[in-house]
Amino acid sequence: MSTSKIAGRALGFDANLALVKRALAKFPHVKLGHLPTPLEPMDRLSEALGGPRIWVKRDDCTGLSSGGNKTRKLEFLMADARKQGADTIITQGATQSNHARQTAAASARLGMGCHILLEDRTGSNDPQYNFNGNVLLDRLHGAMIAKRAAGLDMNAEMATLAEILRQSGKKPYLIPGGGSNRIGALGYVNCAAELTQQAAQMNLKIDALVHATGSTGTQAGLVAGLSALASDIYLLGIGVRAPQEQQESAVYDLACKTMDYLGMGIAVARNRVRANCDYVGPGYGLPTEGMKNALKLLARLEGLLLDPVYSGKGMDGLIDLVRTGHFDGMKNIVFLHTGGSAALFGYPEIFDLPGYQN
Numbered sequence: 001m002s003t004s005k006i007a008g009r010a011l012g013f014d015a016n017l018a019l020v021k022r023a024l025a026k027f028p029h030v031k032l033g034h035l036p037t038p039l040e041p042m043d044r045l046s047e048a049l050g051g052p053r054i055w056v057k058r059d060d061c062t063g064l065s066s067g068g069n070k071t072r073k074l075e076f077l078m079a080d081a082r083k084q085g086a087d088t089i090i091t092q093g094a095t096q097s098n099h100a101r102q103t104a105a106a107s108a109r110l111g112m113g114c115h116i117l118l119e120d121r122t123g124s125n126d127p128q129y130n131f132n133g134n135v136l137l138d139r140l141h142g143a144m145i146a147k148r149a150a151g152l153d154m155n156a157e158m159a160t161l162a163e164i165l166r167q168s169g170k171k172p173y174l175i176p177g178g179g180s181n182r183i184g185a186l187g188y189v190n191c192a193a194e195l196t197q198q199a200a201q202m203n204l205k206i207d208a209l210v211h212a213t214g215s216t217g218t219q220a221g222l223v224a225g226l227s228a229l230a231s232d233i234y235l236l237g238i239g240v241r242a243p244q245e246q247q248e249s250a251v252y253d254l255a256c257k258t259m260d261y262l263g264m265g266i267a268v269a270r271n272r273v274r275a276n277c278d279y280v281g282p283g284y285g286l287p288t289e290g291m292k293n294a295l296k297l298l299a300r301l302e303g304l305l306l307d308p309v310y311s312g313k314g315m316d317g318l319i320d321l322v323r324t325g326h327f328d329g330m331k332n333i334v335f336l337h338t339g340g341s342a343a344l345f346g347y348p349e350i351f352d353l354p355g356y357q358n
């Protein structure tokens with residue numbers, strides 16, 4: 001525990017917010033998203049659950065090619081790419097990667113080439129999964145896409161492609177999967193500042209913040225941001241891939257790196273990092289009953305679209321944890337909607353919906 005953190009706490013929210021904004025302003029940044037995203041109550045869901053009031057932070061509405069959480073990360077990553085003089089972006093993800101789609105759109109917007117390596121993590125031969133949804137959008141944005149078998153070292157695959165592009169005179173910039181490094185995570189330090197400022201303006205005391213966690217940049221940025229703001233919001237990631245210990249240590253590692261990079265002289269407490277990985281089901285990108293129920297419930301109660309891989313499982317976790325009393329005593333819980341509904345069209349068959357009625 002550093003003294004500056006104690007001093008920071010003594011400063012109060014407005015002063016801490018100003019310090020975080022000043023720290024962020026040192027980094028190259030390009031505006032890509034429609035920010036701030038809305039913070040809205042979900043009263044029909046809250047009533048149906050009979051627990052705390054549930055709110056949604058609409059990072060599915062960041063605006064870039066149907067939106068999502070990668071846009072905030074790309075505001076810092078793409079600015080860094082430009083600063084390095086890059087003309088081509090390389091990134092990787094699963095077939096229905098929302099990160100790949102937002103990176104393709106950001107590259108288009110900034111006039112850069114974009115190469116995407118898609119890792120076949122599910123082995124599906126379904127043409128909808130392989131060509132619709134995010135993959136359709138990747139291609140519409142003009143990205144070059146190539147497939148790779150599951151389990152390959154995707155960073156090595158990107159490095160090989162970068163070398164080939166360099167030999168043909170390009171200046172490639174590599175973005176890791178999910179945009180999750182200390183540069184991308186700055187986007188979620190920014191979100192922590194935006195959300196807490198928004199709540200303060202609305203006179204809303206947020207007790208807990210819940211979201212889907214995968215490649216860790218979102219949660220790591222939020223952990224760093226909330227630490228820097230001396231916020232006591234209970235942050236909980238719902239895992240979509242790795243087991244709990246692995247997820248938490250990966251988030252913690254990146255949160256510490258991000259905090260160092262911010263250069264505010266504040267340490268991240270390990271106990272700020274919480275991941276619940278009980279809602280993954282059979283694996284990454286594979287549907288669960290709980291996800292399908294949560295996704296249909298939100299579509300029908302709130303007119304809100306989630307996605308099958310991340311936000312659907314995150315919402316399944318939130319609903320189940322509300323029902324089982326995990327948030328008892330709390331009044332306001334915010335679900336950070338990280339986007340992803342474009343992936344719905346890659347999985348049109350999983351919901352078992354009724355057909356037309358005559």
Ligand SMILES: *Cc1c(COP(=O)(O)O)cnc(C)c1O
Nearest residue numbers: 098214215216218310338339340
């Ligand atoms: C990438 C993604 C996440 C997870 O964010 P990470 O920063 O990778 O942990 C959650 N939801 C959606 C829709 C995503 O695309």
